[in-house]
Amino acid sequence: MLSNIDDDPDEESSTVRMARYIAEEDPSSVLEVGCGDGRLFRALRREDWNAEYTGVEVAEYVVDGNRERHPEANWDVAGAYTLPVETGTVELVRSEFVVEHLVYTVRALREMVRAVKPGGQLLLIFPDFVCSGRLASQVLGFSPVPTALERLRQGRLVDSVVSLYDSRVRLPRALKTVREEVGPFPVNLRPQCLTYSEITSPDVDAVYIASKDEVEEWAYNHNLRVTFPWGRSGRFYENAHMSIHKPPRSGRQSPSE
Ligand SMILES: C[S@@+](CC[C@H](N)C(=O)[O-])C[C@H]1O[C@@H](n2cnc3c(N)ncnc32)[C@H](O)[C@@H]1O
Known part of the structure; x- marks a missing residue:
């Protein structure tokens, strides 16, 4: 069932762009970290991608809403530092506009990479404040x-x-x-x-000084390949869209700090 939260989605939005990319890659499973109200899930279904989707969120009421709207998907209350999945079991992990809100970015990166299957990928979108x-x-x-x-x-x-x-x-x-x-x-x-707790505009709660160069460097230092499916200039200069690929067989070094 598709809800009417975003029946008329912005074709230029990162969610729609990402959903098309994922549908083309056609992974057997997707785990979304910080899934919000399930925008990506709906976009994926609109793209006719119907494999296994799990969304995790820290806020219980958000997960409750998602479960009610989309009982056909898996929704869990969990944070980016302890994902409720076995190591190396998800073909594609995705997180959009979340890492910049985390104090312990490396812990989250390590945890998300841990969840990825060998040969799979972690897709990240975040503003590049630098x-x-x-x-x-x-x-x-x-x-x-x-x-x-x-x-x-x-x-x-x-x-x-x-x-x-x-x-x-x-x-x-x-x-x-x-x-x-x-x-x-x-x-x-x-x-x-x-x-100023009364201010609610976007990113007033961002803490990590997000930088794609830094995340890319971290990935390379851990034998993980990085690609930028849409490039890294123009609109993607200030909003990083990057994919971190786990090698098909485990590399020499495990993703640790
Ligand atoms: C700006 S919203 C983006 C939501 C969604 N990804 C989207 O693009 O619509 C940031 C999200 O990150 C979630 N979040 C914040 N800290 C988190 C953490 N430690 N682990 C997982 N999610 C977290 C928030 O609950 C919120 O839903």
Whole structure:
């Protein structure tokens, strides 16, 4: 049964693009980590991909809703750090706009790769904050007001100038150098959502300073091949779409930190 949550899906969305890719790859099983309300599952069914799908989510009420809407799929309450599957049993693991919300990114990457069958793949979509020079979870200037112009309208001249400087100069520079200065897989310890809990716009709760170069480097260091099925320029420069392939037989090194 398809629900009407997204009966009219955006053909250009990453979910539809991903569903077409998966349907073409035609894996025997898909595990989705941080599946939300089941958008991908519905998109896959629209593409006539009908094999085994499991979606996991941390929020129980979200899983309950998915079970009610789509009892034909498997839905589990679980987090990215402890997936409810045997090692090497899923042909394709997929996670969209989740890794940037995790404090322990490497633990999640390792866990997702663990679930993948030899010869299978892990598909990841995430915003590349280093490439975009933007990070919605970072407070700019002295207030959470979204734009410098808006601050100016509110008569906050100093706040407006400082926020403009922060967004155009300070933040992009800090994002480019954060790995050298902080170390691998850096996180924002004070995301906006902790200071201004009333703000609910996208990524105010992002913590990992997500970078496709860093995730790619991690994968190569663990003998995992990386591809970018849609490339890594244009819209895919700021929104990474990457596939991490597990070798058909286990490599020399296991995915550990
Ligand atoms: C921005 S939403 C994306 C949802 C869905 N993938 C989509 O694209 O519609 C981020 C999702 O990650 C989930 N999430 C957050 N922390 C998680 C964790 N530790 N393990 C698994 N999922 C997590 C949230 O519950 C939320 O559904």
